[in-house]
Every structure is written in C-alpha cells, then in structure tokens.
Amino acid sequence: MPYMNKRTAAIAAALSLMPLGQPFVLRTGAALTSAALMIVVSENAQADSADFYYNRGVDKSYSGDCYGAIYDYNRAIEINPEYSNAYVNRGYCKAELGDFYGAISDHTEAIKINPRNGLAYMNRGYAKNEIKDYKGSINDSSKSIEIDPNEADAYYNRGRSKYFLKDYFGAIYDYNRAIEINPRYENAYINLGVAKRKIGDAYGAISSYNKAIKINSRNSNTFRNRGNAKNQIGDRKGACSDWIKASELGDQDTAKLVRNQC
Numbered sequence: 001m002p003y004m005n006k007r008t009a010a011i012a013a014a015l016s017l018m019p020l021g022q023p024f025v026l027r028t029g030a031a032l033t034s035a036a037l038m039i040v041v042s043e044n045a046q047a048d049s050a051d052f053y054y055n056r057g058v059d060k061s062y063s064g065d066c067y068g069a070i071y072d073y074n075r076a077i078e079i080n081p082e083y084s085n086a087y088v089n090r091g092y093c094k095a096e097l098g099d100f101y102g103a104i105s106d107h108t109e110a111i112k113i114n115p116r117n118g119l120a121y122m123n124r125g126y127a128k129n130e131i132k133d134y135k136g137s138i139n140d141s142s143k144s145i146e147i148d149p150n151e152a153d154a155y156y157n158r159g160r161s162k163y164f165l166k167d168y169f170g171a172i173y174d175y176n177r178a179i180e181i182n183p184r185y186e187n188a189y190i191n192l193g194v195a196k197r198k199i200g201d202a203y204g205a206i207s208s209y210n211k212a213i214k215i216n217s218r219n220s221n222t223f224r225n226r227g228n229a230k231n232q233i234g235d236r237k238g239a240c241s242d243w244i245k246a247s248e249l250g251d252q253d254t255a256k257l258v259r260n261q262c
Contacts, residue, residue, distance in 0.1 A: 118154070125161070129160055159174030209226035
C-alpha cells in the first residue's frame with residue numbers, strides 16, 4: 001500500500017482532532033427543582049396557565065418544532081415572569097436554532113431567578129463554548145458541577161472547553177469523570193480518545209474508541225478516529241479496515257482517504 005503523504009496525513013489528522021459537540025439538555029415537566037429531572041406536570045394543568053404553555057412547549061421541543069416551542073415558552077413567561085425553567089427551555093431552542101447569544105441571555109435570566117439552577121449554568125456554558133468564550137464556558141460548567149457533582153454532561157462540556165484551550169490533560173480528567181458517572185457516554189469516550197491522541201497516547205486513544213464502538217457500532221466518527229490512531233502506531237492494515245468501515249457508514253471524506261491510501 002502507498003505511503004501516506006504529508007497532505008493526506010494532515011487530512012486524516014483534521015478528521016480526528018475536533019471533539020464532538022453535545023446538544024443542550026431540555027427541562028421536562030413543570031415546577032421542577034434544580035435537582036429534579038424528567039418530572040411531568042399533572043395532566044390537570046389548566047389551559048392558558050403558565051404550566052400548560054410550558055408543557056406544550058416541551059412537547060414541541062421534542063418534536064423539533066423550536067419556533068412553536070419558543071412561542072409557548074414566551075406565553076409561559078408572560079403569565080409567570082419568574083418561570084426559571086421556561087427561560088432554560090427557551091434558551092435551549094434558541095441554541096438549537098443557532099442563536100447562541102439569545103440562549104446565553106435566557107439562561108442568564110433563569111440564573112437570576114434561581115441561582116441554584118444547575119442546568120441553566122450547564123447550558124449557558126455550552127452556548128459560551130459555541131461562541132468561543134471557553135473560559136466563560138468552563139466557569140459555568142464548574143458552577144453546574146458545584147450544584148450537582150453527578151452531572152455527567154457538565155463534565156463533558158467543560159472537557160470540550162479545556163480541549164479548545166489546549167488543556168488536554170484537564171479535558172481527559174473531565175471526560176473520565178463524565179464516564180465514571182455515565183459508563184455508556186459514547187461521545188465522552190470518543191472525545192477522550194481525541195484528547196489522548198493530542199498528548200501522543202495513540203494506544204490509549206484506541207482503547208477509548210474501542211469502548212465507544214461497544215456502545216454504538218454505527219458511528220462513523222469512531223471508526224474514522226480509531227483508524228487514524230492505528231495509522232499513527234504503524235498499523236496500516238487496521239487503519240484501512242476502520243476507514244473502510246467509516247466510509248461504509250457514510251463518511252464521504254474518509255471514503256476519499258480509502259481510495260487514495262487503501
């Protein structure tokens with residue numbers, strides 16, 4: 001097989017060194033506390049009440065109708081201006097629509113109303129990461145962790161921000177903490193592998209990708225990244241096998257790599 005030239009090697013590196021993102025977390029149900037998740041309000045919520053619009057907004061959020069959800073969260077806030085979680089969920093939808101500054105504003109308002117709303121800090125941290133305010137993101141994620149030390153997503157988001165600040169060992173620590181809390185956190189394993197490759201630990205990266213593949217064997221990102229790590233240690237056969245699998249799963253960029261190198 002041909003030797004991987006410098007340009008192709010650079011492409012392979014670019015394909016593997018961007019940590020995966022994490023969607024915002026959505027509050028479900030009305031009248032939640034900062035420590036409670038997945039609580040659904042009684043079906044007896046009256047029409048035109050804040051809870052009615054809030055819960056309808058949650059349903060629309062999950063169905064992908066963020067514009068409709070924002071309308072309902074607006075109505076909930078008009079009726080109850082102190083509805084912290086309505087601001088959280090409206091911020092979630094704004095982020096889903098790419099309005100990260102609007103998301104930050106809504107989560108800031110939620111925190112003013114309820115300074116112990118850990119989800120508001122976590123989501124605001126994610127939005128700050130998206131506008132490259134990595135230090136602000138780390139501060140918010142850390143505050144979320146202070147409120148709820150068992151919030152795996154907060155460690156994950158903080159790890160992403162540390163990665164972008166080139167604090168790879170700090171990112172590895174946070175991804176490991178996320179995995180300790182949630183041993184089936186696929187993206188945490190993938191990003192852990194990305195960070196390990198950054199510090200030159202290709203074998204550790206492969207181990208992390210192996211665990212991610214056990215959780216989900218249909219993610220082309222993982223096969224692509226594992227292939228790159230195998231190539232780094234000189235296992236071209238194993239690298240090509242993973243790149244071929246990634247291309248079979250729909251990764252067109254890796255398919256080009258296969259055609260040139262395998």
